[in-house]
Amino acid sequence: xxxxxxxxxxxxxxxxxxxxxxxxxxxxxxxxxxxxxxxxxxxxxxxxxxxxxxxxxxxxxxxxxxxxxxxxxxxxxxxxxxxxxxxxxxxxxxxxxxxxxxxxxxxxxxxxxxxxxxxxxxxxxxxxxxxxxxxxxxxxxxxxxxxxxxxxxxxxxxxxxxxxxxxxxxxxxxxxxxxxxxxxxxxxxxxxxxxxxxxxxxxxxxxxxxxxxxxxxxxxxxxxxxxxxxxxxxxxxxxxxxxxxxxxxxxxxxxxxxxxxxxxxxxxxxxxxxxxxxxxxxxxxxxxxxxxxxxxxxxxxxxxxxxxxxxxxxxxxxxxxxxxxxxxxxxxxxxxxxxxxxxxxxxxxxxxxxxxxxxxxxxxxxxxxxxxxxx
Amino acid sequence: xxxxxxxxxxxxxxxxxxxxxxxxxxxxxxxxxxxxxxxxxxxxxxxxxxxxxxxxxxxxxxxxxxxxxxxxxxxxxxxxxxxxxxxxxxxxxxxxxx
Numbered sequence: 001x002x003x004x005x006x007x008x009x010x011x012x013x014x015x016x017x018x019x020x021x022x023x024x025x026x027x028x029x030x031x032x033x034x035x036x037x038x039x040x041x042x043x044x045x046x047x048x049x050x051x052x053x054x055x056x057x058x059x060x061x062x063x064x065x066x067x068x069x070x071x072x073x074x075x076x077x078x079x080x081x082x083x084x085x086x087x088x089x090x091x092x093x094x095x096x097x098x099x100x101x102x103x104x105x106x107x108x109x110x111x112x113x114x115x116x117x118x119x120x121x122x123x124x125x126x127x128x129x130x131x132x133x134x135x136x137x138x139x140x141x142x143x144x145x146x147x148x149x150x151x152x153x154x155x156x157x158x159x160x161x162x163x164x165x166x167x168x169x170x171x172x173x174x175x176x177x178x179x180x181x182x183x184x185x186x187x188x189x190x191x192x193x194x195x196x197x198x199x200x201x202x203x204x205x206x207x208x209x210x211x212x213x214x215x216x217x218x219x220x221x222x223x224x225x226x227x228x229x230x231x232x233x234x235x236x237x238x239x240x241x242x243x244x245x246x247x248x249x250x251x252x253x254x255x256x257x258x259x260x261x262x263x264x265x266x267x268x269x270x271x272x273x274x275x276x277x278x279x280x281x282x283x284x285x286x287x288x289x290x291x292x293x294x295x296x297x298x299x300x301x302x303x304x305x306x307x308x309x310x311x312x313x314x315x316x317x318x319x320x321x322x323x324x325x326x327x328x329x330x331x332x333x334x335x336x337x338x339x340x341x342x343x344x345x346x347x348x349x350x351x352x353x354x355x356x357x358x359x360x361x362x363x364x365x366x367x368x369x370x371x372x373x374x375x
Numbered sequence: 376x377x378x379x380x381x382x383x384x385x386x387x388x389x390x391x392x393x394x395x396x397x398x399x400x401x402x403x404x405x406x407x408x409x410x411x412x413x414x415x416x417x418x419x420x421x422x423x424x425x426x427x428x429x430x431x432x433x434x435x436x437x438x439x440x441x442x443x444x445x446x447x448x449x450x451x452x453x454x455x456x457x458x459x460x461x462x463x464x465x466x467x468x469x470x471x472x473x
Contacts, residue, residue: 045448091426092457118460119427121407125462141426148428151409196379199423199431223444251437252423258431261410351450 009225016228017051023235030056031187032234033324035177036194037064037352038222044361046224056231059324060354062176063194065140066093067322067346067353068277069169071312074099076305077138077167081112083303087130089115089123090138096349100310104138120152120166127156127164134163136299139170143200146170146288147261150268153294167299168290170269173197174205175286176277181213185325190234192227193219195249200265202257203245210243221249268294276309278346279322318345321354328358335363379423379430380445380454381438382406384416399424400442400454404461427461 040060078099081088095105108114117123123137139149156164198219206217216237220230230248275287290298312318320326338344340356347353382399393409407428421438422429445451
């Protein structure tokens with residue numbers, strides 16, 4: 001509870017934790033999935049598991065964009081970076097993600113022109129100021145990030161900037177949730193819904209989860225109190241036998257989402273028939289491609305890419321961890337060959353990846369407890 | 376990756392309809408308001424910023440709480456680095472990175 005106490009009104013947090021203990025049925029085991037990687041990080045950081053009753057199990061979902069990107073796409077992006085005069089640009093999160101021949105950062109060390117940008121509009125700016133280069137932006141992210149890429153492409157077209165392209169890896173959250181629900185080894189009771197994705201898509205796209213699958217979903221903020229309140233809302237629904245979409249994060253998430261952002265996405269992107277997700281395999285209509293109207297700015301059409309499927313390194317069990325079938329520490333490489341300093345799988349790279357979060361907080365805590373126990 | 380950074384609109388950039396100067400963690404940077412055209416923020420308003428674009432308006436209280444969250448999550452340095460990185464370190468005249 002140490003971290004929890006640093007937040008506003010710790011008294012309310014304690015009362016909410018009490019309420020959760022009152023609401024749980026001790027004979028029942030609850031499996032709740034937090035869809036968003038930001039929630040995964042926050043859960044570990046705040047030590048929320050210490051506050052929750054033992055029969056509430058939190059399963060980490062697919063909402064970490066870096067983690068679900070298959071290695072073949074990284075190789076494809078880096079293949080473009082090998083083309084003459086190409087400048088490869090991406091967010092910092094991408095830089096340490098391993099491809100078959102190393103990460104973008106390692107390619108930079110070998111002499112490729114690899115740049116970190118913090119915004120897609122800065123990649124466009126690089127193109128403006130380097131007219132003799134071709135600037136390719138390696139785009140990743142869910143619906144939180146896709147509208148920014150879309151607006152950047154709209155600007156590139158309206159300004160006629162032709163030495164710029166996007167290698168689009170944007171994915172959409174709803175089909176991933178559907179794939180998880182369709183997976184036979186995944187039994188879930190309810191979802192803690194993603195916060196920032198929902199500022200864009202709103203709450204309606206989740207309605208089928210409650211209506212058709214009979215599972216409650218509560219869109220949640222990222223503070224400890226937000227997540228505890230969301231769990232209270234889920235337990236109340238489960239206890240009453242209800243299944244509804246509820247919005248705990250009303251102060252940021254409008255029910256209808258952000259229409260301007262959705263318009264920008266619709267203008268620039270269309271759904272791909274299918275896309276490969278690390279750990280989840282091919283999921284139909286789960287990713288975005290650039291529309292024909294913007295073909296000139298689509299790196300996949302301007303350049304030849306190998307498009308080869310690459311399996312994860314042998315012994316790494318990223319897929320099982322990503323699906324929640326294995327806990328991070330159950331992977332054979334966890335904490336040995338694969339650490340945040342030397343990641344083998346993407347789940348260890350991003351702070352939103354469950355392996356990195358688990359390694360930074362839980363693993364260290366268990367290690368310390370072990371030392372105390374032996375002492 | 377899904378870092379959402381709170382910032383306060385200082386002024387709308389004259390001649391650039393969707394650009395605003397925003398103060399974030401003591402740094403001033405240009406932020407794109409193109410995703411908020413249906414409900415444009417005004418100077419003094421707080422917004423949540425993601426990859427250089429304002430994605431929603433929030434209250435001052437929530438903005439301060441969001442900053443505290445980033446600090447406790449160990450992401451405030453990353454947020455500051457991100458904000459300083461907007462515009463590729465090009466000073467807009469008002470920013471004074473220390």
